[in-house]
Amino acid sequence: MPETVIVKGIRDPEMIDYKSVVKRMKQFDAxxxxxxxxxxxxxxxxxxxxxISDFRVRLEGKEFEMSVPVEADGTVRLPxxxxxxxxxxxxxxxQKAGTLDIYYGPGIKxxxxxxxxxxxxMDGVKQSTSMMKKFWTxxxxxxxxxxxxxxxxxxxxxxxxxxxxxxxxxxxLARKSIALELDSxxxxxxxxxxxxxxxxxxxxxxxxxDKPKN
Numbered sequence: 001m002p003e004t005v006i007v008k009g010i011r012d013p014e015m016i017d018y019k020s021v022v023k024r025m026k027q028f029d030a031x032x033x034x035x036x037x038x039x040x041x042x043x044x045x046x047x048x049x050x051x052i053s054d055f056r057v058r059l060e061g062k063e064f065e066m067s068v069p070v071e072a073d074g075t076v077r078l079p080x081x082x083x084x085x086x087x088x089x090x091x092x093x094x095q096k097a098g099t100l101d102i103y104y105g106p107g108i109k110x111x112x113x114x115x116x117x118x119x120x121x122m123d124g125v126k127q128s129t130s131m132m133k134k135f136w137t138x139x140x141x142x143x144x145x146x147x148x149x150x151x152x153x154x155x156x157x158x159x160x161x162x163x164x165x166x167x168x169x170x171x172x173l174a175r176k177s178i179a180l181e182l183d184s185x186x187x188x189x190x191x192x193x194x195x196x197x198x199x200x201x202x203x204x205x206x207x208x209x210d211k212p213k214n
Contacts, residue, residue: 040107061087
């Protein structure tokens with residue numbers, strides 16, 4: 001397979017221990033509050049001119065190999081595999097060590113269809129903050145909202161059908177995403193939202209210090 005040649009042709013590649021990845025998966029699942037979120041692994045290249053489409057990832061161990069899909073935004077769909085664990089596999093990339101960062105964090109499940117309630121996404125934002133506080137520390141700051149992400153920017157839009165009036169938002173062409181902030185009034189109202197196209201994924205975005213309650 002060409003992917004195998006590319007990965008193995010890199011001297012000193014970036015890699016992580018698959019056993020540690022599975023440990024994070026199990027920790028995430030054990031925290032139970034996951035009905036709106038899932039654990040997402042993603043790569044961020046340090047070089048600004050790096051092209052994610054050139055990145056390849058495999059699980060490699062003792063007489064074991066498995067290709068792992070890499071999405072356009074660097075998301076890596078790492079599977080749970082007993083075979084990979086038994087083979088003491090590593091998650092191996094075709095990038096040199098030290099040239100990229102590998103992160104993990106919550107992703108928000110994409111609602112079905114083109115119409116959903118505000119809380120269908122915002123409950124995922126709240127759960128994402130709660131999860132990160134448990135993973136890291138109770139001092140972890142709160143996520144500000146969610147980013148509806150698309151593989152290609154093509155005039156997509158979102159409409160929030162609030163009592164105060166319709167709020168239409170168009171896609172950010174550079175980011176290929178539409179932002180949806182966590183707003184306490186909208187959360188209470190829980191209006192209907194419609195989108196012109198179902199997003200490829202939804203991720204919590206940015207963080208802000210927790211504000212004390214009055």
